[in-house]
Amino acid sequence: MKVSFTINGKLKSVEVSDGNSPLLWAIRDGLDLKGTKFGCGKAACGACTIHVDGKAVRSCSFPTKYAEGKEITTIEGLSVDGRLHPVQQAWKEEVVPQCGYCQPGFMMATAAMLKEIPNPTDDDIDNNIINVCRCATYYRMRKAIHKAAALNSQNS
Amino acid sequence: MSNTQNKDVKKKGVKRRKFLKYSGVGIGLMLGGVWIARNPLRRKVFELAETMIAPYMGDTSDPLLWMQITPENEIILHSSKVEMGQGTFTSLAQLAAEELEVEMDRIKVVHAETGSGNMDGMSTGGSMSVAGLWTPLREMAATLREMLKSKAAEKLEVASNTLTLADGVFSANGKTMTFGAVVEGVTEWNIPDVPPLKERASFKYIGKPIQRVDLHDKLIGAPIFGMDAEYPDMLHASVVRSRLIDASMTNFDISEAEKMPSVVKIVQENGFIGVVAKTHVEADNARRKITFDYIPNRKWNLEDVEKEVSVGKGKKTIFQKEGSAVEDINGEGDIFQMEFRSPIGAHAQLEPNGAVASYKDGRVEIKVSTQVPKLTRDEVAKALGLSKDDVNVIPTFLGGGFGRRLHTPNAIQAAIMSRAVGKPVKSFFDRKQEFQNDTFRPPTHHVMKAKIHDGKILGLEHQFASGDTLFNSALDPGVATVVRADIGSIRGGALIYDALPHRSTYYHVNLPFATSFWRSLGLLANAFAIESFIDELAIKTGQDPVALRLNSILNENPYNVRAKKVLEACAKKAGYKDGVDNGRAMGIALTIDGGSPCAHVAEVSVEGKEIKVHKVTVAFDCGFAVNPDQVRAQVEGCVCMGISAALFEKMDLKDNKLYPINYGSYKMALMRNSPREIDVVLIEGNDKPGPVGEPPLGPIGAAIGNAVRRLTGKRLTQLPMSLV
Numbered sequence: 106m107k108v109s110f111t112i113n114g115k116l117k118s119v120e121v122s123d124g125n126s127p128l129l130w131a132i133r134d135g136l137d138l139k140g141t142k143f144g145c146g147k148a149a150c151g152a153c154t155i156h157v158d159g160k161a162v163r164s165c166s167f168p169t170k171y172a173e174g175k176e177i178t179t180i181e182g183l184s185v186d187g188r189l190h191p192v193q194q195a196w197k198e199e200v201v202p203q204c205g206y207c208q209p210g211f212m213m214a215t216a217a218m219l220k221e222i223p224n225p226t227d228d229d230i231d232n233n234i235i236n237v238c239r240c241a242t243y244y245r246m247r248k249a250i251h252k253a254a255a256l257n258s259q260n261s
Numbered sequence: 262m263s264n265t266q267n268k269d270v271k272k273k274g275v276k277r278r279k280f281l282k283y284s285g286v287g288i289g290l291m292l293g294g295v296w297i298a299r300n301p302l303r304r305k306v307f308e309l310a311e312t313m314i315a316p317y318m319g320d321t322s323d324p325l326l327w328m329q330i331t332p333e334n335e336i337i338l339h340s341s342k343v344e345m346g347q348g349t350f351t352s353l354a355q356l357a358a359e360e361l362e363v364e365m366d367r368i369k370v371v372h373a374e375t376g377s378g379n380m381d382g383m384s385t386g387g388s389m390s391v392a393g394l395w396t397p398l399r400e401m402a403a404t405l406r407e408m409l410k411s412k413a414a415e416k417l418e419v420a421s422n423t424l425t426l427a428d429g430v431f432s433a434n435g436k437t438m439t440f441g442a443v444v445e446g447v448t449e450w451n452i453p454d455v456p457p458l459k460e461r462a463s464f465k466y467i468g469k470p471i472q473r474v475d476l477h478d479k480l481i482g483a484p485i486f487g488m489d490a491e492y493p494d495m496l497h498a499s500v501v502r503s504r505l506i507d508a509s510m511t512n513f514d515i516s517e518a519e520k521m522p523s524v525v526k527i528v529q530e531n532g533f534i535g536v537v538a539k540t541h542v543e544a545d546n547a548r549r550k551i552t553f554d555y556i557p558n559r560k561w562n563l564e565d566v567e568k569e570v571s572v573g574k575g576k577k578t579i580f581q582k583e584g585s586a587v588e589d590i591n592g593e594g595d596i597f598q599m600e601f602r603s604p605i606g607a608h609a610q611l612e613p614n615g616a617v618a619s620y621k622d623g624r625v626e627i628k629v630s631t632q633v634p635k636l637t638r639d640e641v642a643k644a645l646g647l648s649k650d651d652v653n654v655i656p657t658f659l660g661g662g663f664g665r666r667l668h669t670p671n672a673i674q675a676a677i678m679s680r681a682v683g684k685p686v687k688s689f690f691d692r693k694q695e696f697q698n699d700t701f702r703p704p705t706h707h708v709m710k711a712k713i714h715d716g717k718i719l720g721l722e723h724q725f726a727s728g729d730t731l732f733n734s735a736l737d738p739g740v741a742t743v744v745r746a747d748i749g750s751i752r753g754g755a756l757i758y759d760a761l762p763h764r765s766t767y768y769h770v771n772l773p774f775a776t777s778f779w780r781s782l783g784l785l786a787n788a789f790a791i792e793s794f795i796d797e798l799a800i801k802t803g804q805d806p807v808a809l810r811l812n813s814i815l816n817e818n819p820y821n822v823r824a825k826k827v828l829e830a831c832a833k834k835a836g837y838k839d840g841v842d843n844g845r846a847m848g849i850a851l852t853i854d855g856g857s858p859c860a861h862v863a864e865v866s867v868e869g870k871e872i873k874v875h876k877v878t879v880a881f882d883c884g885f886a887v888n889p890d891q892v893r894a895q896v897e898g899c900v901c902m903g904i905s906a907a908l909f910e911k912m913d914l915k916d917n918k919l920y921p922i923n924y925g926s927y928k929m930a931l932m933r934n935s936p937r938e939i940d941v942v943l944i945e946g947n948d949k950p951g952p953v954g955e956p957p958l959g960p961i962g963a964a965i966g967n968a969v970r971r972l973t974g975k976r977l978t979q980l981p982m983s984l985v
């Protein structure tokens with residue numbers, strides 16, 4: 106079946122043999138956007154986090170057919186015109202990534218959280234950012250999240 | 262100097278002087294204590310495990326193998342060490358930029374393809390990449406700079422000593438020439454003697470917190486990982502892997518799978534079955550339709566494994582013998598004994614193991630996340646019956662290594678399937694397969710003993726049993742073929758308290774599932790046992806845990822002297838106090854791993870049954886920090902990963918099945934479990950860089966346990982620690 110949606114501002118369609126197959130693979134292999142990562146396939150790690158209509162979604166467990174007509178953003182669409190998103194900027198200033206594999210998922214989860222909670226407390230961060238980073242870069246991530254919130258409020 | 266030109270150079274047999282001899286494995290200083298073992302090789306290997314001067318086993322005779330200069334005046338550094346998050350690429354770029362006299366952003370670091378000839382017989386691991394290349398890489402860069410200089414002088418027709426160099430541009434008498442212009446058209450190079458290296462006082466990049474060279478790619482989600490690699494017209498594969506340990510699989514029925522749409526071929530070769538299909542999802546779905554039976558050799562539950570892994574069982578080696586067994590110490594006194602255990606641990610690296618292979622006309626190219634590119638190449642060549650020159654392994658960035666990528670059967674399988682279907686094939690483990698078929702951190706059992714009389718400790722003994730890290734019979738061929746002895750399990754197992762008579766014994770156990778390297782190897786468990794016991798001795802003999810440690814270490818070897826400084830600095834920075842204050846207590850612990858001493862103070866509370874780590878203060882002496890910011894990043898990562906192992910992680914085994922099989926059910930520390938404060942003090946006890954990426958994992962378990970002991974009166978003796 107053919108499924109059409111807007112992704113990073115462009116209208117695209119993908120062809121999948123089974124509408125229930127995960128959106129993750131349609132994005133990675135069908136649309137060749139490799140920034141969204143496969144970690145577990147069971148919504149347990151967050152490496153595949155994207156935004157669907159502005160909300161953080163774990164795309165490995167999101168049936169492709171439900172993407173029809175939706176507005177999707179992946180890490181590739183987080184920066185606009187080559188300008189880093191405040192979350193990416195904060196990640197850069199704090200030099201967060203180590204291996205980097207989990208980082209797109211964390212940045213997408215953070216960007217979505219900051220829309221709901223513009224100035225998160227440490228407890229908010231603990232409760233909302235529940236992805237897995239095996240390099241365990243949590244300490245710098247927390248600093249970067251606070252910094253991103255500050256950058257956001259400067260910009261607005 | 263493209264790689265092709267590079268090869269031409271070699272073929273023409275230009276004068277190539279071997280100016281460096283770093284191949285082979287150097288043996289460093291012993292960590293104190295007399296090593297004894299029946300077999301001299303084993304003894305050497307045990308020394309090696311403690312000091313780890315096993316840097317780099319590649320060719321450093323030719324700078325052209327490592328460095329390529331483009332017409333745009335960019336320097337491409339072909340690294341035979343891989344980047345798995347540890348920041349090695351950045352540090353290597355700093356070393357090269359320093360001697361080449363170029364700005365950092367002129368250097369681009371890429372993984373060396375094995376086909377280029379730049380290969381390292383060692384793995385990337387053991388925290389040795391930067392320490393091992395510290396001198397060779399700077400010497401290569403300095404040599405290249407001189408090669409360029411003499412060519413520039415020739416081309417500009419000036420005396421070479423009139424040339425000045427700034428950011429990759431030579432100038433003299435108003436004439437200038439970039440590196441890129443110098444190399445243009447040159448096919449033969451003379452390799453001069455190694456020039457003197459820059460003095461530390463003039464370093465521009467080394468020792469500075471330079472931003473990671475791979476940072477931007479990792480912010481924008483660039484396709485840099487093995488999982489992201491592709492070839493045009495590529496197919497996808499999914500391989501059947503065993504759900505049971507110590508069992509063979511039989512009676513395969515592939516008929517249902519074959520009928521699935523989009524299946525191209527079911528490959529049965531070399532002892533595995535893989536489904537090749539048009540998409541990943543379809544390959545996976547078809548693979549699940551394959552049915553088969555298991556024939557278990559015997560039944561295994563966790564208790565059975567724990568019974569095997571017991572002090573007294575397995576092959577015994579006394580590797581430290583400065584004192585008799587505690588029972589044999591003459592005179593009055595009581596023997597005090599405690600036992601500790603650590604569980605089977607999973608790597609759980611975020612990027613699964615995969616590979617994409619393209620086989621064509623008797624040659625195969627493989628893009629893969631691997632810590633052992635050369636070994637991967639050799640194994641693929643062997644399995645496919647190809648010459649090594651017909652296999653090119655192109656390493657990609659690794660989505661975490663931690664020792665999980667020292668065995669790469671996935672590369673062999675992808676190559677075989679590509680040959681079978683005549684198209685490129687990508688194949689990777691799903692997460693369930695990762696958990697079931699990991700090369701686990703081996704479980705351990707420790708017996709700690711001391712003889713005490715009148716508040717005085719008369720002798721100390723550490724005996725431990727561990728699953729293998731190298732020679733496990735259930736393991737695919739891997740590093741074992743390189744090193745030929747098990748150096749891993751005893752990391753951190755030697756006692757550093759040399760003012761006391763002491764002795765350490767290792768019981769080496771083979772297990773029915775693959776056990777291997779897990780970041781820091783034996784250090785995590787050994788340090789937990791030893792440093793918890795020392796703390797308990799302090800309590801038992803009424804001594805301050807810092808003072809007891811300081812008084813029990815002699816000043817005879819440099820590592821020990823550095824360790825004492827580290828311990829004192831850590832206690833001071835943390836404001837260490839022995840006791841409970843406002844519901845919180847501190848625990849302190851000290852380790853020396855690979856010659857890099859590290860101490861932690863963990864500030865902990867217990868809320869209900871939950872152990873909460875609020876702050877960790879670390880003092881770490883890795884020698885000269887090439888990139889202090891990334892050393893800190895490694896320390897912070899070790900602290901949080903260590904907390905994860907110390908408080909959460911364990912595998913279970915029931916009816917030959919390993920559990921759990923995914924994140925979530927395999928409990929790990931997440932954001933909420935990571936300390937809000939990590940205070941890192943770097944101490945430079947040596948003017949050369951030493952190991953960074955693993956040593957800071959050592960003290961964390963005991964530091965937490967020692968704090969919990971003060972809060973609850975309970976000594977936790979089992980990893981992961983729990984009050985439930």
Ligand code: FES
Nearest residue numbers: 144145148151165
């Ligand atoms: S891959 Fe989707 S949550 Fe792990």
Ligand code: FES
Nearest residue numbers: 204205238239240
């Ligand atoms: S940076 Fe490696 S998993 Fe997070």
